[in-house]
Amino acid sequence: MKRIVVKIGSNIIADEKAGLDAGRVAAIASDVAAVRASGYDVVVVSSGAIAAGMGKLGLIKKPKDIKLKQASAAAGQSILMWAYERSFATCGEKVAQVLLTREDLSDRKRYINAKNTLLTLLSYGIVPIINENDTVSTDEIKFGDNDNLASLVSSLIEAERLIILSDVDGLYTEDPKQSSRARLIGRIDEITPDIEKTAGSAGSIIGTGGMYSKILAAKRALTNGIIVHIISGRKEGLLPSLIKGGDHGTLFTPKKEKISSRKGWIAYGSRSKGSLVIDNGAVKALVEGGKSLLPSGIVSVEGNFDTGDAVYCLDLKGNRIAKGIINYSSSEIGRIKGCKTSEIESALGYKYSDEAIHRDNLVMI
Numbered sequence: 001m002k003r004i005v006v007k008i009g010s011n012i013i014a015d016e017k018a019g020l021d022a023g024r025v026a027a028i029a030s031d032v033a034a035v036r037a038s039g040y041d042v043v044v045v046s047s048g049a050i051a052a053g054m055g056k057l058g059l060i061k062k063p064k065d066i067k068l069k070q071a072s073a074a075a076g077q078s079i080l081m082w083a084y085e086r087s088f089a090t091c092g093e094k095v096a097q098v099l100l101t102r103e104d105l106s107d108r109k110r111y112i113n114a115k116n117t118l119l120t121l122l123s124y125g126i127v128p129i130i131n132e133n134d135t136v137s138t139d140e141i142k143f144g145d146n147d148n149l150a151s152l153v154s155s156l157i158e159a160e161r162l163i164i165l166s167d168v169d170g171l172y173t174e175d176p177k178q179s180s181r182a183r184l185i186g187r188i189d190e191i192t193p194d195i196e197k198t199a200g201s202a203g204s205i206i207g208t209g210g211m212y213s214k215i216l217a218a219k220r221a222l223t224n225g226i227i228v229h230i231i232s233g234r235k236e237g238l239l240p241s242l243i244k245g246g247d248h249g250t251l252f253t254p255k256k257e258k259i260s261s262r263k264g265w266i267a268y269g270s271r272s273k274g275s276l277v278i279d280n281g282a283v284k285a286l287v288e289g290g291k292s293l294l295p296s297g298i299v300s301v302e303g304n305f306d307t308g309d310a311v312y313c314l315d316l317k318g319n320r321i322a323k324g325i326i327n328y329s330s331s332e333i334g335r336i337k338g339c340k341t342s343e344i345e346s347a348l349g350y351k352y353s354d355e356a357i358h359r360d361n362l363v364m365i
Contacts, residue, residue: 003122003159004243006032007045007150007217009210011167012233013083014051017060020076022083024234028165029087031239032127036093038243041122043157044095045130045150046084052076073134084129094126099133105152106271115156122157145210147217155224155264162221163242164214165233170250171199171211187251191219218252220268225258227251259363267323267363270310274303274330276356277314278321286313286322286364292355293324293362295344298337305330307352312365324362327353 006028013024032042050062050069053076063069081097088095098118104110121128132149147164154162168176169184176182188195199215211230218228231238231249238248259267278286282297293313305311306329313322328336333356336347345351 002039003041003043003157004035004161004163005043005045005150005154005157005159006239007146007162007164008047008233009146009165009167010047010051012165013046014048019055020048020052020079020083022087025083026087026090027236028233028239029084029091029093031237033088033091033093034240035243036127038240040243043118043122043128043130043153043159044084045146045153046080047131047146049073049076049080049131049134052079052083070134070136077131077134080131081129088127095129096121096126098128098130100130100149101133101136102271105156105265105269108265108270111156111265111269118153118157145213147210147213148220151217151220152269154221154226155261155268158224158261159226161227161229162218163229163231163239164217166211166214166230166249167232167234168211169232169248170230171195171215173198185250186247187253189253191215191222191252222252222254223259223267224261224264225254227254263363266310266325266361267365270323270325272312272323273305273309274301275312275314276301276326276333277316277318280316282313283315283321286362290359292359293322293357294341294354295333295336295339295356296341298333298356301330301333301337303330307332311357313357313362320365322357322362322364324357326357327355 008028014020032044036042050072053072053074054062056075057072059072063072084095100114104114118128130149130153132146150162150164171185172182173185174182196215199211214230221228229242229249229251231242242248276298277300278293278297279299282293285291285297286293305326307327309326310323311326312320313324315321332348336344339347341354
């Protein structure tokens with residue numbers, strides 16, 4: 001079975017004043033059911049719990065206080081799932097709720113457990129409905145947004161496509177709500193700095209609906225060989241039409257050489273616990289030579305980390321060059337930085353590995 005992840009933003013199915021739009025949920029469920037009928041497994045990543053729960057708490061505006069956000073999410077998640085349960089049942093489909101936090105995907109063992117759960121649900125013909133567990137999430141453990149979560153889930157289940165439903169038809173050359181000259185960009189083969197600028201900076205409203213976060217999510221998915229689409233989430237029938245070859249929204253084509261699932265987790269799933277500043281020779285060895293990182297190339301250590309944690313590799317100017325799984329703790333690296341391989345054991349009294357980070361556990365950024 002081919003796999004697709006469909007990401008649905010809260011602005012597609014909910015409104016701060018009106019709450020959850022049951023009709024829109026039903027229309028999306030019908031489209032997803034049609035996609036499944038054509039031979040695809042589908043995982044849905046859906047926001048909307050906070051907006052759906054505001055009415056229960058008598059809130060008029062979206063809360064800014066973290067406790068109120070969590071309370072709204074708790075009150076609204078059941079409303080959200082009931083809407084999906086009812087809508088998919090009408091189409092003869094079954095759903096399951098899956099709530100995730102950032103820590104569930106940053107820890108390798110929990111990452112694998114999440115993957116096994118999702119693949120098992122799909123094997124039983126069930127549509128997983130995934131949302132961030134906002135009830136317990138704090139800024140330190142949040143994904144940032146569900147665009148990022150959808151990208152990580154796409155990599156997790158090794159999806160063929162990530163389809164992001166937006167409140168506009170795709171990525172435009174300008175904000176279509178403010179310029180009559182705005183033109184829809186139908187296909188993007190590489191996400192360049194100019195493309196990111198077109199989408200607007202973080203927190204911008206250019207392109208509406210947080211287009212910048214969607215572009216970043218697409219960028220992550222593309223490195224895993226996943227095709228990405230941004231299409232309107234307010235037009236019925238686009239999803240099944242897209243799967244059949246219809247031309248809708250903006251298509252992002254992936255790189256021919258994709259990274260492995262494990263390296264995808266290192267790059268985007270794992271949470272960095274620190275950084276290593278490396279010299280120019282080490283940068284060249286990593287970037288041009290495809291080598292492992294040796295202690296001799298390490299200039300300094302930042303942060304506290306243990307063996308097996310993810311760390312960034314920075315050049316002398318502070319630019320991120322790579323990310324990898326470290327073979328030594330921060331205190332051990334502090335003692336062997338600048339040392340040759342033959343000097344590790346005398347410096348520590350033991351040696352785990354010749355490499356600080358082996359090439360197999362290293363991803364270039």
